[in-house]
Amino acid sequence: MRAGDHIPRKRFGQHFLADHSVIDAIVRAIEPRAGQSMVEIGPGLAALTQPLVERLGRLTVVELDRDLATRLRQHPQLQVVESDVLRVDFTQLARDAGAKLRVVGNLPYNISTPILFHLLDHVDAIEDQHFMLQKEVVDRMVASPGTAAYGRLSVMLQWRYAMEDVLFVAPEAFDPPPKVDSAVVRMVPHAEPAAVDAALLSELVQVAFSMRRKLLRHSLGHWLAQRGLTDAFDLHRRAEEVPVAEYLELAARVQADQT
Template identity: 70%
Template sequence: MSHTARKRFGQHFLVDDGVIAAIVRAIDPRPGEAIVEIGPGLGALTQPLLERCGALTVVELDRDLAARLRKRAGLEVVEADVLTVDFATLAQRLARPLRVVGNLPYNISTPILFHLLGAVDRVADQHFMLQKEVVERMVAGPGGKDFGRLTVMLQWRYEIEPVLDVPPEAFDPPPRVDSAVVRMTPLREVPAVDAARLSEIVTVAFSQRRKLLRHTLGRWLEQHGQGAGFDLQRRAEEVPVAEYVALAAPTKTAA
């Protein structure tokens, strides 16, 4: 049974057997692991993962594809918008840390990455196919044009490693951009941080990238009685992740 890719779901189906095999090798699935695949589509990754690990949970929004996937033994199908799935609860039910994988819909890949941050303590690792430009932003260092809000909000919590570049012709239909596979491993030791405050700080800092921080973040820090010794004569992309994290450390109260 054929299936026409649906533009509203951002569907681009992986069809290159060599790329599929390389991704599965990178993931290295083992029996007994709690592997969750986001957006399995026609099952290009699903089947080889299932053959290696014996059981798999998939999250699929497209009802036609979900119905097709339910016919495969060993699959638990969660028919839902991935942005509504509670991954922490899923990990609790599976009683193991999650290994999350998937060819993410490019039109909502960033919201998915931020959504998964809420369950990072229940995740062993993540392997995702993404637009290559997004991966470059994820791994960027300070000082470059790719360093931004996404960079800071992911690097403070994950070790991020590009795994594989994937050309458009590996998909049907081919996307108009180059793609890449990335590995994200939660850091074992994480500084004590008010995550909501960090998000607010980073959002304010990058709200006007061309301006010096004294015009944006400086005002915010002054209003909140913070930032003593912080160099505001820089632009947002020039500040290392560790300095943003330090600004978001819990405020010490006097005894």
């Protein structure tokens, strides 16, 4: 499929990957192998789709744009799911495939974070994920405590995944070029993640980072006091100074106290 045949739609956040050297580098990072169950989010003009399906044999793609989905259906080796990715049940796709999924994609920058959290709900059905995202988002995903990029996204994703920033991608690699730098991130689910309630952890971390420039006693302190756990945590720190493991330990304690 050629870019000239399709006008990128701003409402879908469409920026089509066009640099073949970048495409080759991404495929090498993914290492697709024949017979693996893989789902590509937002295949667009199939720049990444074609080299993937050549190695896999079959590939499931999720595409919201009706015109692009119609074109993709002409490819005999593709199973096309025409849908908003936030409505896709990846757990059911894995059941249908009879194997955990490898998920890849060039995620629309305007909804990349909601997609990551949607997939977090299906992490038990996923073998690994490789995504192209805005570089700033990838920096937040892989950030270490004590850095400006470290925040709620860092904690929630690092709870369930080991992550690695594997490739920088300049705007010129796309048609049309976005106004931001991009990067490819690898996400591999932890074999034995901490057993905490996702909704509870999300609430805890959101409260902690709601006043990130102030000490935690001004934010998380009040939240813990409402639960009778005023001595449960060192609150004389800022949210960005607390490692992921400590947030998980605190969530487990709050969870145990509530049961």
